[in-house]
Amino acid sequence: xxxxxxxxxxxxxxxxxxxxxxxxxxxxxxxxxxxxxxxxxxxxxxxxxxxxxxxxxxxxxxxxxxxxxxxxxxxxxxxxxxxxxxxxxxxxxxxxxxxxxxxxxxxxxxxxxxxxxxxxxxxxxx
Numbered sequence: 682x683x684x685x686x687x688x689x690x691x692x693x694x695x696x697x698x699x700x701x702x703x704x705x706x707x708x709x710x711x712x713x714x715x716x717x718x719x720x721x722x723x724x725x726x727x728x729x730x731x732x733x734x735x736x737x738x739x740x741x742x743x744x745x746x747x748x749x750x751x752x753x754x755x756x757x758x759x760x761x762x763x764x765x766x767x768x769x770x771x772x773x774x775x776x777x778x779x780x781x782x783x784x785x786x787x788x789x790x791x792x793x794x795x796x797x798x799x800x801x802x803x804x805x806x807x
Contacts (some may be wrong), residue, residue: 725773726802733805741782
């Protein structure tokens with residue numbers, strides 16, 4: 682009857698443990714990145730909602746929103762993987778592959794597509 686583990690069994694066990702640990706750490710890193718985007722996205726959607734609350738003459742198109750904000754014509758659209766307000770350089774959403782603006786029951790929504798999936802945000806009212 683054997684009372685202990687051989688050196689090769691211990692080394693094999695350690696090697697397998699490191700592989701499992703590496704996989705777990707890689708998955709936690711991806712979850713952390715996704716949560717960071719979600720937190721920033723919620724703040725950005727709230728900021729756009731606040732701006733559109735103060736805006737007039739809001740027109741919603743598939744790829745952009747135009748409106749008047751304190752007597753200035755502005756638009757929200759996707760430029761270089763970022764959703765921004767123009768004129769100016771107010772950047773709200775980063776690393777966006779595609780976006781769509783739409784109205785449903787007098788609410789304005791933004792649908793964002795990224796490699797990690799799709800998100801939908803309520804960003805205003807008509």
